[in-house]
Amino acid sequence: MSIAELPSAPLNLAGPTGDQPPRTFAQQAFIDTFSNWRARLGAVWIVLLAFAAVFAPFLANSHPYLLKVDGRWSSPLLEHLAPVDVILLVGALTAMALLAMRSAGVRACAMALVWMVALTTPLALWKVAWRNRDVLSITIGTPLAWALLLVVCLVILGALVWTWRGLGRQGMVRWPLLAAGALLAAVLIARPIDPPRTVVYEHYREMERAGRVQFILRAPIPYSASDRMRDSSQHRLLPPSWWGGDARRVSTWHWMGTDVNSSDVLSRIIHASRIALAIGFISTGIAVVIGVVIGGIMGFFVGRVDIIGMRLVEIFEAIPTLFLLIAFVAFFGRNLYLMMAIIGLVTWTGDARFIRAEFLKLRNQDFVQAAIAAGLPLRSVLFRHMLPNGITPVLVAASFGVASAILYEATLSFLGLGLVDEPSWGQMLEQARTLGRFTWWMAIFPGMAIFLTVFAYNLVGESFRDAIDPRIRKL
Amino acid sequence: MQQPLLEIRDLNVAFDMKHGQIRPVRDVSYCIYPGQTVALVGESGCGKSVTALSILRLIPEPPGRVLGGQILLEGRDLLALSEPEMRKVCGKDIAMIFQEPMTSLNPVFTIGDQIAEAVLLHQHVTPRQARDIAEQALRDVGIADAGRRLDEYPHQMSGGMRQRVMIAMALSCRPKLLIADEPTTALDVTIQAQILELLRKLQRQTNMSILLITHDLGVVAENADVVGVMYASRIVEYATAEELFDHPLHPYTEGLLRSVPRLGARADRLTTIPGTVPNPARFPSGCKFHPRCHRMSGDPACAADEPLLREVRPGHWAACHHVEGHADSPVTRPALAHRRQLAAAEGSLVA
Numbered sequence: 001m002s003i004a005e006l007p008s009a010p011l012n013l014a015g016p017t018g019d020q021p022p023r024t025f026a027q028q029a030f031i032d033t034f035s036n037w038r039a040r041l042g043a044v045w046i047v048l049l050a051f052a053a054v055f056a057p058f059l060a061n062s063h064p065y066l067l068k069v070d071g072r073w074s075s076p077l078l079e080h081l082a083p084v085d086v087i088l089l090v091g092a093l094t095a096m097a098l099l100a101m102r103s104a105g106v107r108a109c110a111m112a113l114v115w116m117v118a119l120t121t122p123l124a125l126w127k128v129a130w131r132n133r134d135v136l137s138i139t140i141g142t143p144l145a146w147a148l149l150l151v152v153c154l155v156i157l158g159a160l161v162w163t164w165r166g167l168g169r170q171g172m173v174r175w176p177l178l179a180a181g182a183l184l185a186a187v188l189i190a191r192p193i194d195p196p197r198t199v200v201y202e203h204y205r206e207m208e209r210a211g212r213v214q215f216i217l218r219a220p221i222p223y224s225a226s227d228r229m230r231d232s233s234q235h236r237l238l239p240p241s242w243w244g245g246d247a248r249r250v251s252t253w254h255w256m257g258t259d260v261n262s263s264d265v266l267s268r269i270i271h272a273s274r275i276a277l278a279i280g281f282i283s284t285g286i287a288v289v290i291g292v293v294i295g296g297i298m299g300f301f302v303g304r305v306d307i308i309g310m311r312l313v314e315i316f317e318a319i320p321t322l323f324l325l326i327a328f329v330a331f332f333g334r335n336l337y338l339m340m341a342i343i344g345l346v347t348w349t350g351d352a353r354f355i356r357a358e359f360l361k362l363r364n365q366d367f368v369q370a371a372i373a374a375g376l377p378l379r380s381v382l383f384r385h386m387l388p389n390g391i392t393p394v395l396v397a398a399s400f401g402v403a404s405a406i407l408y409e410a411t412l413s414f415l416g417l418g419l420v421d422e423p424s425w426g427q428m429l430e431q432a433r434t435l436g437r438f439t440w441w442m443a444i445f446p447g448m449a450i451f452l453t454v455f456a457y458n459l460v461g462e463s464f465r466d467a468i469d470p471r472i473r474k475l
Numbered sequence: 476m477q478q479p480l481l482e483i484r485d486l487n488v489a490f491d492m493k494h495g496q497i498r499p500v501r502d503v504s505y506c507i508y509p510g511q512t513v514a515l516v517g518e519s520g521c522g523k524s525v526t527a528l529s530i531l532r533l534i535p536e537p538p539g540r541v542l543g544g545q546i547l548l549e550g551r552d553l554l555a556l557s558e559p560e561m562r563k564v565c566g567k568d569i570a571m572i573f574q575e576p577m578t579s580l581n582p583v584f585t586i587g588d589q590i591a592e593a594v595l596l597h598q599h600v601t602p603r604q605a606r607d608i609a610e611q612a613l614r615d616v617g618i619a620d621a622g623r624r625l626d627e628y629p630h631q632m633s634g635g636m637r638q639r640v641m642i643a644m645a646l647s648c649r650p651k652l653l654i655a656d657e658p659t660t661a662l663d664v665t666i667q668a669q670i671l672e673l674l675r676k677l678q679r680q681t682n683m684s685i686l687l688i689t690h691d692l693g694v695v696a697e698n699a700d701v702v703g704v705m706y707a708s709r710i711v712e713y714a715t716a717e718e719l720f721d722h723p724l725h726p727y728t729e730g731l732l733r734s735v736p737r738l739g740a741r742a743d744r745l746t747t748i749p750g751t752v753p754n755p756a757r758f759p760s761g762c763k764f765h766p767r768c769h770r771m772s773g774d775p776a777c778a779a780d781e782p783l784l785r786e787v788r789p790g791h792w793a794a795c796h797h798v799e800g801h802a803d804s805p806v807t808r809p810a811l812a813h814r815r816q817l818a819a820a821e822g823s824l825v826a
Contacts, residue, residue, distance in 0.1 A: 026583075302535075364535075365578055366573045366574075366575050366578045366579035367578060367579050367580055367581045367582075369533060369573065369579075370571070370573060370579050370580075370641070370644075371581070372531075372533060372565070373531050373533060373565055373566065373570070373571040374565060374566035374570070374592075374593040374596070374644070375561075375562040375563060375564070375565035375566035375567060375593070375596060375597065376562075376566075376592065376593070376596060377562065377596075380592070384592075385581050385584075388583040389581070389582065389583055
């Protein structure tokens, strides 16, 4: 322990800093967590992964950034961006800008982020939705579709108004935000996001072979995840280009080789990080929300409510998540959102237990009694006064939950029950298993990605647990 | 005659435990008049805190249960109010401060946020005005540099300071009644004196009533107008503070007063009351004090039936068979509108 701590000594952020105002518990816990090199390592990997997920189309794409054909300039990459890409991009850029500003508070930053994402979502989706309006009205039924649309519009409008008012007099954030929003709206209305439905990646290679391309600027990895290079069967199952062997026969360069469909493995790993992150965060988010509400009610009201609640928890704990997932996939098809919902709906029990235990302890604390005696409504007592004091064990559990959700998805894909078309790490491992001959690059690289990600979450979670545990904590 | 602010009539509280019921409050009645300080005194576990908590309906249910009685605030029965109506009373008409200032403030919010939240709830003000009210409240309780203190967290303050913040929070909505549950027990002696004096000063300014719960007779002597002595979940003696200290009638009160150490008196050991506080699950029969009583420990009447609280002298209630004239006195609910002239010590300790 002490030897492991030594390298971080010169960078010790938690040390006494003289006259600075004392930190809040949350700040101190954050600093303690990341004063540990293992947690920093984990955080670096997660940040890298998030970066890869957000900028995946810019890192690995068959569409070039810039292209000049027959004297005409174009940017196929921008033209082929999907609405999701744009929403993620705007969110990430806003977050980076807010981090760089550093002047606004946490609350204002969160509000600003919600504002930008709420503004981008309808703007990015309107053209695609308009193009598919026939499909929408036929499949959902017109009145229902309109009602749904109305609800979505109201939610988005509500989010905009709420965040705008929540910013208060934060002029530092407010006016740049309005300018950025206006610019974004102008761009997205003038040039709507409308990617072509049929994509022929071979097109660029043909043009290049024909000598029509006068200028081309490609992405660092010039292959999309779904670019299968079907016409050139010699690209199938190539080992990494630096390895030698078969790879020498082709002119293209593949850092991690190609898979059974001749797609680039590295490109697929980068694009699959989106699914890994999304399934981890969304399913854990669902679990935490359900667990906090049910656990909080159990811990606060005790008695009969608690007895019924704990039986509910036990019932849910008896459900084997993986088998339930397999059963649902068998009946309802391979749907990522369904998987997230099921993982979330089954794994909330641990969070509920933690919150219940914390609330049982907190409800007799004087400050909770004082809050009730001050006539505060139940909502405020439970979620404003008690929850922030009892949420930390759940946050620790959640960081482990993210890791286990990723493993669930990988397991499902490995069993051949995962997603078909979208790239996922588990699905690539499954290919390596079913090929019949040993293709080490198909096993090692996605396997390492899963391992490192789960390991990183566990490192951060463990360090966080140590940081908030009063017994281990050193003052 | 003046209307009482709070009138408690025959309050009974029970806790349903695994091995039967216990009764921490039995047939308790008393009145608090505007501007008055009523003290409830007694040993740990005698039911004085439960009495206070039941006024705000803070008794945990289950296992707690109010069996009967009325708690009338200006004629309105608090026990009959609905939850939302009760929330309007809590904090606005009645406020409470707790024994342990270290744990009675929420560690994750700033002082200003905590005071302003209650202000926003009970008064029609903007957040900005609520902050100003909070700042004024801190200034009223004698906290220097109130504007800066608003943005501090509880862990940045000392115990006495936090108790001042608690008082500021309780008084920010100008309550008519302040329930102080052992407000100075956790503080050291000089801070105790400051806090009590602060409470007296604020009481003079706002004419609020205080229900003071304590086991410290020194605190009672200094602050209370009227005193109720509780033993084994009942009031056993009720009188004005002067009367009680000069002429205690109940043997338990006598014992309590004798066990207070006196400056200058030579004594090898402090006087104590023999025996221990009875376990509420196994109260003795008859008078609950008779196994420890020095007066007539052989009297079969004491072990057989429990004496009622009777007005043995005008304005002096006691529950003991061996008080002169007890058997002939009327059984009435204790109520005293008495106000004591307390020495005004303005500005000596509270700046």
